Amino acid sequence: MPPRFHKKRNLPPPRADKATLAAGVDEAMEAAAELTHSDLEDESPDHLRYRLSRDAKERLDKNLQAHIRHASRHQIQKLIALGGVRVNGKSAKPSTKLKAGDIVDVIVPPRPTKEFKPEPIPLDVLYEDDSFIVVNKQAGLIVHPARGQMTGTLINGLAYHFQQQASNTPSTPKVSHEDGSVEGLSSLGVDDARPGIVHRLDRNTTGVMIVAKQDEPHWKLARQFEDRTNLKAYLAVVHGCPDPPGGAVEQPIAKHPTIREAMAVRNDSTAKHALTLYRVRERYKGYSLVELELKTGRTHQIRVHLSFLGHPIVGDILYGGEPIGDRELDTPPLPAAHRAMMTYARPKAEGDKLEADALARDDIYMTTPALHAALLGIRHPMRNDEEMIFTAPIHSSMRTLIDKLRERPDEGPVVTSGYWVDLDRALP
Template sequence: MESYTFVADEKARIDKWVSDRGEWSRSQVQEWIKTGALLVNGSAVKANYKLQVGDEVEVNVPEAVELEVLPEDIPLEIVFEDEDVIVVNKARGMVVHPAAGHTSGTLVNALLYHCDDLSGINGVKRPGIVHRIDKDTTGLLMVAKNDLAHESLASQLKDKTIKREYIALVHGELVHELGTIEAPIGRDTNDRQRMTVTDRNAKEAVTHFRLLERYKDFTLVECKLETGRTHQIRVHMRYIGHPLAGDPKYGPRRTIDLGGQALHAATLGFHHPRTKEWMEFEAPLPEDFNAELAKLDKIEKTR
């Protein structure tokens, strides 16, 4: 069990105030309040308790229950594999690794069935996982089969030498053909499940974009990641007024029905962990993405 002590610096509702001070959802905090794991001035309170300045808040975070991750016979599209690395083309709707609410059917479950020699650096729930893409984002993902590979790929991510290019369909007619979005991203204090551009507890985030095709009311763009923040492309494109089509979290209510955001990890390049050879892979747009593009009216051909 981990314990944290805070001193209230404002008058606020207890569950919201505490969730803003850690990587905890408001529902998690409310559950801890119910079970007595959260105390104010040594006493239990209700979730709607209004903090007073100077109140001492004690949070006793329960030990996480370790998930048992089991191999599952789930089809995978493997683009490349050797003794060190697997590159997969992830399907829409597949979560990368187990977490609360998604304990099976993940990419990790499928990988464990396919091979049992994944790196252990990220623990039992995320074996081999060096980076992630969202559940409803399709495309290329690299997985480490041993710790040597994991350390090398993670280092390349940190040094920003991995090539990651995405194709996205966004709302509106983008004016600029090229651009760079430099805007820090952090958790949205009003909704812990969302990220936003903010100066509060934020990290550097840089996205480069290039216009590919203009359509009536939409634009197809290529986005190149310089950093890899949670939901980065989705947040950045919304920030400049062009949210991703089909995005249920950051897009408008009236959008295309794609079962998720129109975002595809199309290109992935890195230096092989063992041979140091540059390797680059491409994955074509999935059929459902192409089908939506076919329904749109092109304005002009730019490339």
């Protein structure tokens, strides 16, 4: 029986990406270098994908050594055994002989950077066992180093968390190492300074995240994210109320043509298929609480799709949402991205000024996107695929905003069935 959280719905199925890789191995490696840059909303593991232009003279494990030079042959064989490598979309063996036209897909990060410093960053731990830890990430927290920033990240906080655990043992191990590994976290991902990181959330997106503590569960969890066999549901406060109250946004996404920080709905060869399901859960005067379910995972997917609907996320300045304070509660503003079926993104200078003006006020609730990863459903990688669902309570700023909006209810249709998030648990 399939997991309960994968039941069928009468909605359009997601289409596979139509990326075309170069015929030669060298060209494929160049394409793969671009693929390793995160193009996911909540982040699926990075992977290398290449197509052989001619028959390989060596077996799969030896062929992979030419592409993953920092891994030993034994490590590569273990990776293959754990399902981290597929040939033409199917599981393979280390001895598999590769032929011209075969497509090899490998979940693998690049080389490490530096040692992590444990930092006493507050962590809201929802669950922890020997395989993984689940946290409710706060706004403003980067998941792993970016652009050389090695401090103030979730990994620094986890390093401190495990250091505190280790201090209760007679012999305290060194928590962080020069190769980027951290005691207590999976060694997978150290090559990209993100040990144990299975998926990602944007800096200002709050909510549930799972981080692997050992290699085998890491690979198995990563495959669930890669294959989209898990469940991810978000809650967002948006301007206005989508009509109808439930449906699907299926629009391709690519980099914005003029604004470097943004993505956009585009219908050209650079775009990738993206599908988001939405459900209005509560209605307020000028606003609504919407549940989102990701069927693909493009960068900023939820934010772009809601902006395209004409209902941008409150506080999402980049994609045409507006900061919200007391005066906006009773007099809801017309958001910049109010026109449906149009792509919108604010220029950086304009967005910076709007944010600065909002922060100068003392009545502001949200200047960052009111977007929360409320629920994550997985199959436990080490317990015979036992189903587990984690719900992360909404953090204080967004929670206060929702409490204020609930004092201003509005009539109209909402989704009353087929949703995932228990609001009593997400808003205790």
